[in-house]
Amino acid sequence: MTIFDGDVPSPIDLREMEDAKTWAETALLKRPCRTAFFDCFLKEILDLMPGKVLELGSGPGFLARHVLEYLPGLDYVALDFSPAMHELALKRLGMLAKSVAFVERSFREPSWTEGLGLFDAILTNQAVHELRHKRRAVRFHAEVRSILSPGGSYLVCDHFAGEGGMTDTDLYMSVEEQFSALQAAGFGEIRLLHLDGGMALHRAS
DSSP states (O other), X not given: OOOOTTOOOOSSOTTSHHHHHHHHHHHHHHOTTHHHHHHHHHHHXXXXXXXXXXXXXXXXXXXXXXHHTTOTTOEEXXXXXXXXXXXXXXXXXXXXXXXXXXXXXXXXXXXXXXXXXXXXXXXXXXXXXXXXXXXXHHHHHHHHHHXXXXXXXXXXXXXXXXTTSBSOTTTOOOHHHHHHHHHHXXXXXXEEEEEETTEEEXXXX
């Protein structure tokens, strides 16, 4: 992972299998509300019925499995910078992985969107803070918007800073800052879909 000036350091390296496995084993225990967020993602996808979906920071395949169990033939691209996470996702998805294209790429790199094409839905769950500083969020959201098909939806969930949330205000945005970052990136229609357990899910288009 490239280290940029001003990065908020991470205590783990998710490219390493042991760190990736530990994260995967404890994620749902630490935040059992994740399942409710997965249901919200799925509802939006079922309403949209997209032809092509991109998940950013796809990790060990939790969200992908939740979606693909209902839509097993969906054209699904899973993008993550960690080969260890892709390996865990392949095991978790089993036969569902046949409709998934795994892309090993870091969305912190300037060229991460190259060659991906356009998507009807772009999803990301607990990954925006992996930009390692909240000031990078507007640029990132604008890059996402550049590969979103007209009429498509961007579903973005992350931890928030403030009451009931995280304390690191360099790494995490408040709910209001999350909304403003999407607005500044050029999204015209933004709606808060779900708020729970220190996380917020927005839909932007």
